Amino acid sequence: MNDSPSQSALNPAGAGAEEIANLFYVMAVGAGIIWTIVIGVAIYALFYPGKHDARKTRFLVIGGGAVFPTVVLTALLTYGLAMLPELQRPAPEGNQVIEVAGVRWWWRVHYRLDDGRTIESANEIYLPVDEAVEFKLTSEDVIHAFWIPSLGGKTDMIPGRETRLKLLPNRPGTYRGVCAEFCGAAHTQMALDVVVVSREDFERYLNRLAQPADSFSSPGWTVFQRRGCAACHAIRGSQADGSVGPDLTHFGSRRSIGAATLPNTPDNLKRWITETHAVKPGVEMPAFETIEDAQLQDLVDFLGELQ
Numbered sequence: 001m002n003d004s005p006s007q008s009a010l011n012p013a014g015a016g017a018e019e020i021a022n023l024f025y026v027m028a029v030g031a032g033i034i035w036t037i038v039i040g041v042a043i044y045a046l047f048y049p050g051k052h053d054a055r056k057t058r059f060l061v062i063g064g065g066a067v068f069p070t071v072v073l074t075a076l077l078t079y080g081l082a083m084l085p086e087l088q089r090p091a092p093e094g095n096q097v098i099e100v101a102g103v104r105w106w107w108r109v110h111y112r113l114d115d116g117r118t119i120e121s122a123n124e125i126y127l128p129v130d131e132a133v134e135f136k137l138t139s140e141d142v143i144h145a146f147w148i149p150s151l152g153g154k155t156d157m158i159p160g161r162e163t164r165l166k167l168l169p170n171r172p173g174t175y176r177g178v179c180a181e182f183c184g185a186a187h188t189q190m191a192l193d194v195v196v197v198s199r200e201d202f203e204r205y206l207n208r209l210a211q212p213a214d215s216f217s218s219p220g221w222t223v224f225q226r227r228g229c230a231a232c233h234a235i236r237g238s239q240a241d242g243s244v245g246p247d248l249t250h251f252g253s254r255r256s257i258g259a260a261t262l263p264n265t266p267d268n269l270k271r272w273i274t275e276t277h278a279v280k281p282g283v284e285m286p287a288f289e290t291i292e293d294a295q296l297q298d299l300v301d302f303l304g305e306l307q
């Protein structure tokens with residue numbers, strides 16, 4: 001839980017991200033060469049002896065100012081365009097499909113199982129390493145963009161439309177995904193945890209996720225119901241079936257709270273419940289400022305038991 005997730009397009013852990021990182025380095029080196037030569041020529045032109053030498057002027061203006069940048073920029077453009085078909089190649093059949101919807105300001109996640117069933121989760125995605133995964137992306141309100149910098153390129157999430165993204169993670173680890181399209185007040189706090197694991201661990205995760213919750217003998221379950229949490233949140237295995245907010249069936253096992261706003265600890269959860277709008281301004285969830293300490297503790301215990 002303590003390892004902080006990587007969020008860098010230059011620390012690639014997936015096939016698409018490696019190409020994008022290479023593209024960046026090639027572009028940076030190309031731009032560096034152009035800059036060095038053009039500035040070098042400009043400095044030379046300022047100080048070179050024999051200011052009215054037409055031959056030298058022609059060389060500087062045409063060679064250094066036009067021909068050289070044209071050649072290098074054309075080469076870089078060709079390199080970049082040649083990479084596009086590879087990045088846009090459709091996903092092979094039979095891979096894991098994960099549906100993600102952007103919602104102000106969190107992520108609704110559905111895993112599609114082989115038997116056609118789907119399981120809902122939120123704000124956290126597990127992926128099997130070395131396997132192509134296809135994301136089907138949409139939005140429930142405004143335009144968001146789904147971006148896991150360490151794994152690949154960003155893709156817009158557009159209401160009423162489905163966009164697709166294929167990722168091929170090749171290094172186990174925890175990566176941070178972000179919303180990359182300004183979508184309102186809490187845009188910067190719309191993040192998610194992406195955990196890349198082995199095939200066996202991924203299946204173990206899906207099996208666990210498919211199980212309904214079973215901690216309803218906990219006193220916090222009564223608080224959850226009395227406080228009306230079920231109007232917005234679902235917990236599979238109970239009557240709580242709200243869909244306005246994130247599904248909480250396995251909330252206790254998640255790494256973070258509030259779409260990767262805070263690490264998932266009991267103290268942070270108390271803050272989230274009582275000072276919601278100080279933690280994440282603009283969020284739709286009401287703050288429960290007046291809840292008694294004992295009730296709050298029961299509620300936090302119950303949510304933590306949702307493993």
Ligand code: CUA
Nearest residue numbers: 144179181183
């Ligand atoms: Cu969602 Cu920015």
